[in-house]
Structure formats: structure tokens, C-alpha cells
Amino acid sequence: MSLSIKYVPISVSKLETAIAFFKEQLGLEQTETSTLFQSEKQLIVKSLNGDTSFLLLESNTKQSPSKIVLKTDDCIKDYHTLSSRGVVFQTQPNYLNEGLSASFSDPFGNQYVLLEERSYVED
Amino acid sequence: MLKYTKELSNKNKLQTESTCEANYVKEADGQVFKWVFSGREECAVGNRTLSVHPDSFLILNQGSKYTEKIDSITPVNTLTIGFNQAFITDFNNSNQCTIDALLCNEGKETEQPQFMEAIYPFTGDMRFNILHLKAQIDQGVSDELLINEYLHHCLLNYYKIYKKEVLATAEKLSFAKTKTRTEVLKRLSVAKDYIISNYDKNFSLEDVASAACLSVNHLLRTFKEAYNDSPHQYLTNVRLSRAKYLLRTSNCHINEIVSLVGFECPSSFIRLFKTKFKITPINYKKNRLN
Numbered sequence: 001m002s003l004s005i006k007y008v009p010i011s012v013s014k015l016e017t018a019i020a021f022f023k024e025q026l027g028l029e030q031t032e033t034s035t036l037f038q039s040e041k042q043l044i045v046k047s048l049n050g051d052t053s054f055l056l057l058e059s060n061t062k063q064s065p066s067k068i069v070l071k072t073d074d075c076i077k078d079y080h081t082l083s084s085r086g087v088v089f090q091t092q093p094n095y096l097n098e099g100l101s102a103s104f105s106d107p108f109g110n111q112y113v114l115l116e117e118r119s120y121v122e123d
Numbered sequence: 124m125l126k127y128t129k130e131l132s133n134k135n136k137l138q139t140e141s142t143c144e145a146n147y148v149k150e151a152d153g154q155v156f157k158w159v160f161s162g163r164e165e166c167a168v169g170n171r172t173l174s175v176h177p178d179s180f181l182i183l184n185q186g187s188k189y190t191e192k193i194d195s196i197t198p199v200n201t202l203t204i205g206f207n208q209a210f211i212t213d214f215n216n217s218n219q220c221t222i223d224a225l226l227c228n229e230g231k232e233t234e235q236p237q238f239m240e241a242i243y244p245f246t247g248d249m250r251f252n253i254l255h256l257k258a259q260i261d262q263g264v265s266d267e268l269l270i271n272e273y274l275h276h277c278l279l280n281y282y283k284i285y286k287k288e289v290l291a292t293a294e295k296l297s298f299a300k301t302k303t304r305t306e307v308l309k310r311l312s313v314a315k316d317y318i319i320s321n322y323d324k325n326f327s328l329e330d331v332a333s334a335a336c337l338s339v340n341h342l343l344r345t346f347k348e349a350y351n352d353s354p355h356q357y358l359t360n361v362r363l364s365r366a367k368y369l370l371r372t373s374n375c376h377i378n379e380i381v382s383l384v385g386f387e388c389p390s391s392f393i394r395l396f397k398t399k400f401k402i403t404p405i406n407y408k409k410n411r412l413n
Contacts (some may be wrong), residue, residue, distance in 0.1 A: 074255045076276060080269045093276070095248055118251050123371060123411075 007036075007044065007055035011063035012108045015041050018056045021106050025085045028054070065109040075100040075116035082114075127260060131267050134207035135274055139260050141200045145193040153205035154238050155183040156277070158245060158253060161372075162199035165192045165320075171313065171334070173242055174320035175201075178368060180245045180253075182238050182281075202257055204274065214278050225282050226290065236282045239289055241312045242319050249280035292349050310335040311349050314342060318354060322361045323385040328354060362386060363399050370408045377404055 012018035022028045028045040034055060036042065041058035052070070072078045075093050079102045083089060090111075093102045099118035105111050125141040136153065145164075157166070159175045166173045166181060167190040175181045183189060185208060193199045215222060215236075226236065245253070256273040264270060293301075293308045314335035317326075331354055332342040346354050362384040369380045378389055386392040396404045 074258075076252065076255060076272050077259070077269065080266075080272050084268070100248065100251070116251075118248070120247055122246070123367075 007053050008066075008068060009055045009057055010066055010068070010106075010108075010110055011057050011059045012106075012110075013059065015043060015056060015058040017107050018058075019043065019045070022054065022056070025082065025087050027081075027085070065105075065111060067111045067113070069113045069115050072114050072116050075102055075114050078114055129260075129270075131270060133210050133267075133271065135210055135271070136203075136205035136207075137260065137270070138203045139201065139257065141198045142193055143195050143198055145191055145199075147191045149189055149191060151183040151185055151187040151189065151205070153207050154185055154211060155187075156204045156206070156281070157181040157183070158202045158257075160200040160202070160257065162193070162195045162197060164199055164201055166190065167192070168240065171316070172320060173316055175242070176319075176365065176368075178245055178364065179242045179319065180249075181242050182240055184238055184240050187240065202253065202260070204277065206274065206278070210274070211278065214275060218279070221279065222282055225279070226286050236285045237289070239285075239309070239312060241288075242316045243281075243284050243288055247280070247283075249277065249284060252276045252280060295348050296345060297348060307337075307345055308349065310337050311342075311346055314346060314354065315350065315357065318358050319361055322358060322365060323383060325385070359395060360399070363396055366392065366396065366404070367400065367407065370404055371411050377408075380404075 010018075019030060022045045023030060028047055031044045031046055031053070034042040034044050036055065037057060043056045044053055045056060046053040079089065079093050082104065087104050089102050089104045091101075091103045093100050093114075098115060100116045101113055103111060103113045125139075127137075127139045129137045131137075134153070157164070157175055158180045160177055164175045166175065166183070168183065168187055173181055193201075222236065252273060256270070256277075259269065259273070289308065292311075293304045296304045296307055298304045298307060314331050314337065317331050317334040328339055328342070332339045335342060337345070343353065346352075346357070350357055352360065366380050366384045366386075369375055369383060370377075373380075375383065377393075381387075381389045381392045386395075393404055396402075396407075400407065402410070
């Protein structure tokens, strides 16, 4: 058996607002509507390189916010690109033991961390 | 020869070049940082000749007159950034808390980082960020805000390196007066740069001492205090790490590498390499190829 994650579910209170944020600010593309979970409006968006797909779930009840770590090859560049599209960062790129990271939230309070992993071990 | 030059609206300047031959006489316009990504470049500053390799970067102070020299069979790729003084002042003023935390200034009188004209290790976050910036330049980046974001991080990274290489090293010297420590560290830094720049040549301890304006005895005692190694051990480590770089990046035969980095005898090189890196040079090369 080989199991892996297909979609990262994200609870949103309004699907239209979420689509605008994910498409226009994060630069993801909308692929299709989904029927995976009954009784909820849902939509799949994926990153342009197709590595990550989010399942946006519209929910009327208040959900606890998700925390998602997004991998980047160049945190400074992506921080700059997203900032220029209007994403408001809670932290500017800062140095951790794991590498360089910066964090932002979506309009529903879900938190995202951009992480550029860096190996400081010499070759 | 490929050359790219850009002056930003805040007067910071960037230049990349890929060339086999160069001989330029220049004056540092701003606080100059220089990197070499392949091969080597020699910079003659005053009576010193400093050699920049891919494992290090060089800082030249505003107004320094220097000669850049490249003479290589394969192209040498370089990046030079000239930081405008107003950009640095503005950066220092806007990031005082971060700088205080980096330099451990809390509770002390605020100390501004200095730019000591010297060779520094090109490692850690500085390496990652500058390689990203170089990749952006190679792709023809025109967004000044993005370039300035990289330059902002370059200064942050330098201050961290400055804390380790200058402030922490000066603290190790057993002189009561700060002024004496600073002066001796400057001379030791000249000695260290002499070793780094001449690692592939034969030179004596007297040559290093003379370059640093220190007596041999004084050099031996204070160098070990500052850098934890004797000048000879330091030289051996530079030679071994440059040999490692050549094993990783070139097709040179081990005997050729031995002579390129200044060792006289392959057997002592192999023994020293194995002692330091816990692997033989041949196995290291094989592992890298796999």
C-alpha cells in the first residue's frame, strides 16, 4: 500500500473570496469543483508546477485555522513576489535553524509559512 | 567576455563578469563586496595582493584604489556589489534592533558594525542569498525592489559574519585594552589573508609576520589565540579545503591537485585529508560522482 497526501484541505468562510486570494495573490490555478465531501461547497486549486493542490472547503461554522508550511526555492524572491501582489506578511524573511522563512495569513486566518530549507553542513 | 553592469536608483551598483583575462585599475565606489564563483581573481590593494576564491569574499572600503587581475584558461565568473553609503546608513538606522541583537549590543552602548577590508568566508546564509541574487542577475532581473531586498539581506548576513569573524575573534585576544585588541586583530587579519592568498606558494613564517607588521613570536602567539590554529595549521586547512573543492568541481588528477594547492607530497596530502575529513581523497571524489 502506498498512501500519500492528494489535497491539503483548507476551511474558508466564503469560497469566492478564497478563489480571489488563491488565484490572484498566491498565483495558483483553479482546476475543478469537487464532490469529495457532501454538504460543503468545495473547489480544488493547485500550484502552477502542479506539486501542491489545496481543497478549499466552504464552511459556515467557525473552524480552527490551519497551519501550512509551503516549500520555496528562494524565500526572498517569493516573499517579494507575494508582497507585490498584496499578500500581507506577519513576519519578514527571518533566519531559522531550518533555513529562511516568512509567514502570512489568508483572509480566513489560516496561517502559511514560506520555508526555504537550507543545509549549512559543508560538502 | 560577458559583462553586466547595473546602477540602481539608490546608487547601489552591481556588476557581473565572465572572463579569462582582466586587468583593471579601479577605485572602490561605495563599500565594495566581491565574489568569485569559479576560478580566482587577484586584487592588489596598497601593498597587499588578495586572492578571491569561490569559498571567500572580499570587502574593500570606499575610496580604496585597487587592481583586479584575472588570468585563467577557463572563464572566471565574478560579482561585485558597491553599496552606497547612504543605503548602509539608512539600513543601520532602520534595523537598529536587529543589528543590536546580531551584535549582542543589548545593554551596551550601541556599536555600529565596521567594514574591515579583508577576506571573509563565503558560507551559510550569505552564500545562499548571493547565489540566488546571481541567478536572478543571470536571468536579467530588472526589479530594483527585489534586488534591494537581496542587498538588505546581504548586509544582515555580513553583520552576522562580522560578529563572528571580527568581534568574537577580537574577544579571544588576551589584551586588556580594546584599542590594542583591535589593532592586533587588524594585523592578524592581514596575516590570515596573506596565507589565504598565497596558499599555493612557498613562503615562510617570516614572510607572514613581515606582511602583518608583527614579530614572528608575537604572530605565533596571537594567531593561535585568535584563530585557534597556528599559521602553519591554518595554511594546511586552507590547502585541504581548496583541494576538496577541486576534487568536487574539477577533473584534475589527485597528483595535480596536490601541486595546485601547494602540497609537496601526495602521501602527506592523503594522510592529512583523511585525518581532517575522515575519508580518503579518492573515496571523497567517488562519493561526489555518485
